[in-house]
Amino acid sequence: xxxxxxxxxxxWLKKALLEVQEYFKLCVAAGRGAVSRPFYARxxxxxxxxxxxxxxxxxxxxxxxxxAVLALQSGMTLDQFGARPFVGRLIxxxxxxxxxxxxTALMLAGRVGSGIAAELGSMVVTEQISALRxxxxxxxxxxxVPRVLAGSLMCPILTVVANAVGLTGGWLIALTQLxxxxxxxxxxxxxxxxxxxxxxxxIKPVFLGFVIVTIGCHVGLRTSGGTQGVxxxxxxxxxxxxxxxxxxDFFLTRLLISIFF
Amino acid sequence: MxxxxxxxxxxxxxLAEPHAPVxxxxxxxxxxxxxxxxxxxxxxxxxxxxxxxxxxxxAGKSTILKLxxxxxxxxxxxxxxxxxxxxxxxxxxxxxxxxxxxxVFQEGxxxxxxTVGENVGYKLYEETTLPLPEVRQRVEEVLGFVGLSEHIDxxxxxxxxxxxxxxxxxxxxxxxxxxxxxxxxxxxxxxxxSLTIDAEIIKLRDxxxxxxxxxxxxxxxxxxxxxxxxxxxxxxxxxISPATQAKINEADFVMLKDGRIHFEGxxxxxxxxxxxxxxxxxx
Numbered sequence: 001x002x003x004x005x006x007x008x009x010x011x012w013l014k015k016a017l018l019e020v021q022e023y024f025k026l027c028v029a030a031g032r033g034a035v036s037r038p039f040y041a042r043x044x045x046x047x048x049x050x051x052x053x054x055x056x057x058x059x060x061x062x063x064x065x066x067x068a069v070l071a072l073q074s075g076m077t078l079d080q081f082g083a084r085p086f087v088g089r090l091i092x093x094x095x096x097x098x099x100x101x102x103x104t105a106l107m108l109a110g111r112v113g114s115g116i117a118a119e120l121g122s123m124v125v126t127e128q129i130s131a132l133r134x135x136x137x138x139x140x141x142x143x144x145v146p147r148v149l150a151g152s153l154m155c156p157i158l159t160v161v162a163n164a165v166g167l168t169g170g171w172l173i174a175l176t177q178l179x180x181x182x183x184x185x186x187x188x189x190x191x192x193x194x195x196x197x198x199x200x201x202x203i204k205p206v207f208l209g210f211v212i213v214t215i216g217c218h219v220g221l222r223t224s225g226g227t228q229g230v231x232x233x234x235x236x237x238x239x240x241x242x243x244x245x246x247x248x249d250f251f252l253t254r255l256l257i258s259i260f261f
Numbered sequence: 262m263x264x265x266x267x268x269x270x271x272x273x274x275x276l277a278e279p280h281a282p283v284x285x286x287x288x289x290x291x292x293x294x295x296x297x298x299x300x301x302x303x304x305x306x307x308x309x310x311x312x313x314x315x316x317x318x319x320a321g322k323s324t325i326l327k328l329x330x331x332x333x334x335x336x337x338x339x340x341x342x343x344x345x346x347x348x349x350x351x352x353x354x355x356x357x358x359x360x361x362x363x364x365v366f367q368e369g370x371x372x373x374x375x376t377v378g379e380n381v382g383y384k385l386y387e388e389t390t391l392p393l394p395e396v397r398q399r400v401e402e403v404l405g406f407v408g409l410s411e412h413i414d415x416x417x418x419x420x421x422x423x424x425x426x427x428x429x430x431x432x433x434x435x436x437x438x439x440x441x442x443x444x445x446x447x448x449x450x451x452x453x454x455s456l457t458i459d460a461e462i463i464k465l466r467d468x469x470x471x472x473x474x475x476x477x478x479x480x481x482x483x484x485x486x487x488x489x490x491x492x493x494x495x496x497x498x499x500x501i502s503p504a505t506q507a508k509i510n511e512a513d514f515v516m517l518k519d520g521r522i523h524f525e526g527x528x529x530x531x532x533x534x535x536x537x538x539x540x541x542x543x544x
Contacts, residue, residue, distance in 0.1 A: 040387075131370035134330050135384045135432075136359045138352065142387075 023218045026144065030214065033138070033145040040142055047150035051112050051213075052157060058107050059158045060165050066099055067091055067166030071173035084178055088185040089192030091170035096193060096201040100163040102249050105208035108155060109241035113216040116147055117237030120220025121230040129221070144217045148210060155209025156202050163201065196260035204252050208245050215241045282341070283308050283440055283472045284329055289338035289348075291324060291520075298324050299335070300520045308439075309511065311466060311473045313483045315542065316517035322476040323367070325517075326442045329474065330364060331355040343440060360388070363433030363471075364442040368449075369425040371417040377404070377428050378413040384436045403431040407461055423454030430461050434469065441465060443475040447482045459485045460501055467491040480543065487512035487528045516542065 490504035
């Protein structure tokens with residue numbers, strides 16, 4: 001029984017290591033593809049549209065209601081200390097440093113990561129990837145590089161949008177529910193922010209966007225087992241990307257704090 | 262039309278000499294984990310000839326095509342395609358060889374986000390420097406060749422199974438390959454539609470001088486392709502008629518069984534084989 005367990009564990013570890021190795025190989029190939037020819041610029045623009053504009057609605061809604069609920073919750077807590085006018089400071093610090101990047105990334109993991117895994121997975125099982133290679137096209141350059149570039153570029157932009165909308169949501173609640181004047185709220189927002197916070201909020205999404213898209217591509221391109229496999233890949237991509245987003249966010253935050261502060 | 266030359270891909274070897282084999286497999290072995298797919302497979306395909314692989318599902322037929330294209334690598338043995346040893350080439354170098362090859366996949370493998378015209382002209386649009394009007398002209402030409410000119414702006418999902426297969430053939434031939442690989446081109450199609458696909462294969466072989474490697478388990482289609490030939494009469498009209506004996510001899514059959522070559526010979530030798538497995542397969 002112990003032998004069976006050991007064998008199972010070794011096999012599981014081997015598979016996990018193989019996945020990690022293949023993931024890093026994909027990242028290296030994508031990096032190389034981004035700086036050498038042929039470069040499919042039209043596909044990059046197309047992906048910017050799909051990943052960026054396509055995710056705008058979900059990011060705006062998430063950002064707005066996160067900012068609003070943050071104002072509601074923190075307003076109650078701050079009241080205990082008579083610090084209600086400082087609600088703007090709390091919202092700006094939370095949104096720009098942490099919630100904006102992470103929630104945007106999680107939304108993208110759900111929308112973009114799953115979409116990429118499903119699309120590439122379907123292309124694998126219907127032999128479209130093999131057809132691409134047979135036609136002389138490198139699937140990494142044609143499919144992965146444009147998505148990685150678009151994801152790494154659009155995630156910070158979407159995060160800025162989410163932050164702006166979140167602060168606006170917080171302002172609406174502060175104004176209408178907490179009766180904090182607009183001037184007090186916005187000056188509190190600015191006072192609560194340091195330039196290092198802004199950098200942190202802009203640097204983190206670049207890496208999170210990269211991670212989401214590369215995981216989606218990796219899982220999609222390793223799909224097997226027909227349509228059932230596509231479904232499995234889609235689920236795996238969302239779960240893996242969501243967890244990795246939180247893990248990467250932690251380590252990046254540690255690193256950036258040690259650099260900036 | 263300008264393809265990238267083989268030298269641009271860093272390939273030192275010239276294309277195959279006129280009468281040298283276009284494809285050569287030498288003692289090729291391949292296994293996935295414990296499952297052996299191919300054992301000691303050795304054969305060659307000469308320029309302008311047709312090689313037809315027969316065998317039951319899982320016999321390793323489609324794997325042979327993927328090995329030719331370099332989509333898979335053998336565990337041992339050597340594979341020469343168009344004068345290049347593809348089993349030890351890098352992916353970038355393989356792109357150079359693939360520019361001279363075309364493949365028709367089992368279900369067509371058309372890009373479902375592209376129109377028929379974009380699918381057919383994909384290689385020319387993306388991988389050559391051909392001006393767009395010339396690409397369009399070539400796309401119309403090859404779609405005319407397979408009789409689908411009027412479908413150029415449709416999506417693949419709007420076509421029937423047979424039409425999709427013909428679009429796949431048009432896509433494979435658009436860049437004027439010297440070697441075309443067909444993976445079960447007629448599987449799942451009705452007999453009438455299958456005949457139209459067979460006719461396209463014959464036309465490409467006889468009118469465009471394309472070397473053909475066909476994987477199928479449809480015996481009727483295999484014999485039809487081997488024993489018919491295409492020609493144009495004085496008025497330029499296309500005619501499919503019984504081939505001469507010399508032409509028939511240019512088509513070789515290979516029967517795979519459990520990853521090994523069980524039989525190799527002409528259509529007549531296949532028909533007259535007394536081997537029990539062959540008899541079962543032919544019955």
